[in-house]
Every structure is written in structure tokens, then in C-alpha cells.
Amino acid sequence: MKKKILIIGKKSFVTSILKVDLKKFFFIKIINFEKFLRKKEDIKKFDYIINCSLNKKYITKKYNFKNDFDYIIAKEIKDLNINYILFSTRKVYKIGDNLGENSPKKPLNIYSKNKLVTEKKLLSLLKKKLLILRVSNLIGYSKVRNPRKIHSTFIDQFFLNIKKGYIIDNKNNYKDFLSSNQFSKIIKILISKKIHGIYNVSIGR
Numbered sequence: 001m002k003k004k005i006l007i008i009g010k011k012s013f014v015t016s017i018l019k020v021d022l023k024k025f026f027f028i029k030i031i032n033f034e035k036f037l038r039k040k041e042d043i044k045k046f047d048y049i050i051n052c053s054l055n056k057k058y059i060t061k062k063y064n065f066k067n068d069f070d071y072i073i074a075k076e077i078k079d080l081n082i083n084y085i086l087f088s089t090r091k092v093y094k095i096g097d098n099l100g101e102n103s104p105k106k107p108l109n110i111y112s113k114n115k116l117v118t119e120k121k122l123l124s125l126l127k128k129k130l131l132i133l134r135v136s137n138l139i140g141y142s143k144v145r146n147p148r149k150i151h152s153t154f155i156d157q158f159f160l161n162i163k164k165g166y167i168i169d170n171k172n173n174y175k176d177f178l179s180s181n182q183f184s185k186i187i188k189i190l191i192s193k194k195i196h197g198i199y200n201v202s203i204g205r
Contacts, residue, residue, distance in 0.1 A: 002027045003191060006046040008036050008073065009053030014087065014183075016142045018050070021184035026191065033069055036076075048191060049077060050085045060110060063117045070118050071125075078125045083196070085187075086122055088115045088134045090176065090200060101134075101198050119198070128196050136202035140180025176202040 004027045009015050019028055031041055033053040043049070057067040065071050070086055077084065092115055093099050094106035107113040122130055178201065186201055 003047040004045060005029070005048045005050060005191070006031065006041065006043060008033055008049065008051045008069075012052035012054075013142055014138070015052045017140060017180040017184055018052075018187065021181070022188060025188055036073065043077065043082065044080055046082055048083045048085060049073065050087075052087070058111070058114055062110065063114045065121075068114070068118055068121075071121050074122045074125045074130075081129075083129050083131065083194075084122070084126055085190075086119065086130065086132045088119055088132050090134050090136045090202065092116045092119075092134060099200060101200055131190060131196050132198040133190075133201045134198070135183070136176040136178050136200070138178050138180060138183055140183075178202050 002025070005022065007015050007018060007028060007030045010030055010032050015030060019030060022028055029041070029046070033051075035041060036043070051070050051073055053069050055067040055069055057064070058069070061067065074084060089112050090099065091109065091112035092105050092107050094104045095108075096103070105116060107116055119132055122132070182203065183201065189195075190199075
């Protein structure tokens with residue numbers, strides 16, 4: 001029997017690639033965050049929940065649990081037999097290459113600081129029902145909304161700066177890119193093997 005996966009967040013780039021790439025292997029249902037809160041979906045029947053929705057205040061303001069959609073969802077399912085996949089970020093680490101899961105943490109922006117708080121809260125709530133994925137720079141084309149438009153990353157700003165005559169020295173910065181297809185394959189394997197814990201998701205280069 002196919003595992004049942006509920007993805008929250010209809011407009012997300014990640015939702016678009018997971019919907020297309022995983023539907024051959026799992027039963028996929030997609031709803032928005034508001035519908036989840038209204039309990040319009042029978043969530044008990046799902047094996048996994050993946051949240052791809054985000055409150056903009058979570059990116060720009062100091063941590064507040066009211067802006068943390070992952071925490072709100074986790075509280076709703078903590079007593080249910082459902083596994084949760086949290087998409088965190090590699091930016092929780094101190095800048096460097098060859099980063100491991102136990103590398104020193106030093107988040108430099110509000111988003112990565114908030115993600116570290118969310119990780120700790122969800123570990124306390126869900127324990128072994130939680131899979132935390134610290135994702136690197138995800139690139140690729142949307143497979144649903146606009147398949148000709150590449151997912152926006154920091155590289156867009158890089159090219160805009162070049163057009164303006166700005167050249168930025170990146171010798172002390174590290175960027176680890178991961179294609180959307182590679183990302184989907186990793187998610188499929190992790191779900192199939194019922195993996196839990198904290199993992200960096202990248203190609204390691």
C-alpha cells in the first residue's frame with residue numbers, strides 16, 4: 001500500500017516539484033495552511049506531513065511562535081501517529097565547507113535563527129516522529145505553476161549586480177547547490193526507509 005503524504009502549502013516551489021516527482025510512489029494530497037487549521041482534511045489517515053507554507057514575518061522578525069507554521073502544525077499532530085518532515089536550512093551553521101550535522105551552529109540572519117528555534121521545539125514535541133532536513137541552495141524549474149521560470153535563488157541577485165557594475169568577492173562564501181530532481185529522490189528514499197533525525201541535504205560539493 002502506498003504511503004499517504006499531506007503537503008501543506010499550495011503555492012510553494014517545493015510543493016510543485018514534490019507533487020510531480022513523488023506521485024508515482026506515494027499518495028499525495030495538497031492543501032493550504034488555512035484549510036489545515038480549519039480541520040477540513042482528515043489528517044489521521046496520513047503517514048507523513050510536509051509543510052511548505054511560510055509566514056513572511058517568520059523571515060523578517062524575531063522568533064514568535066504565532067508566526068511559526070511548523071510549530072503550530074506539530075502541536076496539532078503531536079498525539080497522532082504521523083511523521084513530520086521539517087525543512088530547515090544549512091544556514092544554521094557557521095560559514096564553511098564540509099559541514100556535518102554536528103558542525104558548529106552560527107545562524108547569521110533572522111530566518112536561520114528562527115529555524116534553529118523551530119528545530120528544538122519540534123524535537124521536544126515529536127521526538128522520533130520527526131525528520132529535520134537542513135537543505136542547501138535548491139535550484140530548478142517549477143513543475144506546476146510556471147515550468148519555464150527557474151526558481152529564484154541568490155544567483156539572480158548576483159546577475160542583477162553584474163548588470164549594475166557590482167562585482168562581489170565571494171572567496172569566503174560557500175554555496176552548495178542541489179537540483180530539484182536530486183532533492184525529490186532524496187525525499188523519496190528517506191520516506192521509503194522511514195528515516196528520522198537530523199540530516200544535511202546536499203550534494204556535498
